[in-house]
Amino acid sequence: MTVDANHIMNAVLGMGLRGDETTGLLRKFGVILAINSVDYLVDRELEFLRKYPNALEMVETSLIDAAQWCDVATFGGMMKSPEWEAVCSPMINSKRDQLEALHAIQNCMGWGKISSYHFDEANKSYEVIVEHSYYVDNYLRHYGVSDRPRCYMWTGVAAGNMDLLLGEHVHDYEATEVMCAAKGDPYCKFVVKKVEQLFDLL
Amino acid sequence: MLERYFGASGAALSFDAARSALSLSGDRVAFHCDKFNTRILKNFEDVMGYEDGGKLLCDMAASTTYAALNRALVEGENAAAFAALDLRGKLEAITEYFKLLAYGAIEIVELSPTQAKVVSSHSYLAEGWLENKKRWNLDERMGPACHDLRGHLAAAMCICTGRPLGSFHCTETLCRAYKNGERCEFTVEVQA
Numbered sequence: 001m002t003v004d005a006n007h008i009m010n011a012v013l014g015m016g017l018r019g020d021e022t023t024g025l026l027r028k029f030g031v032i033l034a035i036n037s038v039d040y041l042v043d044r045e046l047e048f049l050r051k052y053p054n055a056l057e058m059v060e061t062s063l064i065d066a067a068q069w070c071d072v073a074t075f076g077g078m079m080k081s082p083e084w085e086a087v088c089s090p091m092i093n094s095k096r097d098q099l100e101a102l103h104a105i106q107n108c109m110g111w112g113k114i115s116s117y118h119f120d121e122a123n124k125s126y127e128v129i130v131e132h133s134y135y136v137d138n139y140l141r142h143y144g145v146s147d148r149p150r151c152y153m154w155t156g157v158a159a160g161n162m163d164l165l166l167g168e169h170v171h172d173y174e175a176t177e178v179m180c181a182a183k184g185d186p187y188c189k190f191v192v193k194k195v196e197q198l199f200d201l202l
Numbered sequence: 203m204l205e206r207y208f209g210a211s212g213a214a215l216s217f218d219a220a221r222s223a224l225s226l227s228g229d230r231v232a233f234h235c236d237k238f239n240t241r242i243l244k245n246f247e248d249v250m251g252y253e254d255g256g257k258l259l260c261d262m263a264a265s266t267t268y269a270a271l272n273r274a275l276v277e278g279e280n281a282a283a284f285a286a287l288d289l290r291g292k293l294e295a296i297t298e299y300f301k302l303l304a305y306g307a308i309e310i311v312e313l314s315p316t317q318a319k320v321v322s323s324h325s326y327l328a329e330g331w332l333e334n335k336k337r338w339n340l341d342e343r344m345g346p347a348c349h350d351l352r353g354h355l356a357a358a359m360c361i362c363t364g365r366p367l368g369s370f371h372c373t374e375t376l377c378r379a380y381k382n383g384e385r386c387e388f389t390v391e392v393q394a
Binding site: 009013017019020022023024026031032033034035036037038039040041043044047048051052062063065066070073074107108109110112113114132134137153 | 235
């Protein structure tokens with residue numbers, strides 16, 4: 001059985017994801033979700049970066065790191081939730097199926113669209129293409145064409161997906177955004193590889 | 203229920219499958235979870251310091267929420283219904299909107315054109331911090347956690363009173379994520 005992404009997306013979007021009438025919280029998939037404006041999500045990161053022009057790469061890494069931790073905790077939790085068991089598990093027979101189910105849920109989050117991917121389990125490699133990443137319109141509107149990739153959350157999510165599927169810990173994998181629509185590329189592309197540990201080289 | 207104020211269309215989350223984009227009242231929105239927002243909060247406070255990190259989150263929340271509420275309630279299709287409400291009705295409508303966004307239920311305790319006191323038993327950032335404190339072995343906090351809700355509330359009071367962005371300042375005087383506060387309490391006041 002192959003993974004029916006539309007079925008998963010319809011099930012997720014059909015859950016009526018909004019704050020509970022009494023508590024105002026949205027607990028689903030074993031996590032607490034909230035709906036934020038994309039402008040808030042992106043502006044806070046760009047403003048954070050703007051404060052540290054001389055430490056840009058370090059601050060970028062910290063944003064990617066936040067998303068990678070989030071991805072592993074959130075989707076790791078989701079993959080153990082009753083909702084996953086009911087909606088996704090019946091369709092999953094392999095790591096590739098797991099990845100496709102993850103993509104289907106990630107495509108419901110409003111982050112932009114995972115439009116294609118390449119996954120090689122044997123060689124532990126993963127590339128993913130995202131269109132309409134939520135960073136891009138915001139960045140172009142406020143700053144014009146960027147001189148560097150800007151999709152920090154997606155970079156962490158790409159690495160986190162591999163941590164979840166083939167890793168044992170957070171940061172077993174790392175991702176690089178090699179193309180970014182905020183730079184004028186046609187889409188955003190992320191390449192994920194296993195982090196080489198020191199003992200791997202001995 | 204938000205529908206009480208604006209009808210069903212005023213509270214509809216729409217999904218553009220071709221772009222995997224969500225929108226609410228014409229603004230692009232996205233889901234994120236307590237794990238992401240707690241990590242961002244910790245990250246900003248660790249790097250910038252508690253005060254500056256909190257101020258950045260509060261200020262960004264205020265400016266983006268002010269713009270979104272202005273488009274949805276002052277200029278948008280709900281403008282007439284919103285304008286017809288009194289001050290309390292306006293703030294109640296906005297707190298219902300925040301509840302739809304899953305920021306946590308908010309109760310208005312006191313309200314005047316220059317000040318509001320509100321409480322939340324389930325502010326989502328405090329809830330998220332408490333949820334992840336043990337899992338990530340987080341340190342005791344240096345102060346309240348709900349910086350973005352402070353910004354959302356300050357923007358809400360600007361919209362409710364027809365004042366420009368920046369007219370109100372919000373302080374969180376008690377927080378569930380700090381020193382075992384029983385609930386989160388906020389005071390929103392006109393800036394001197």
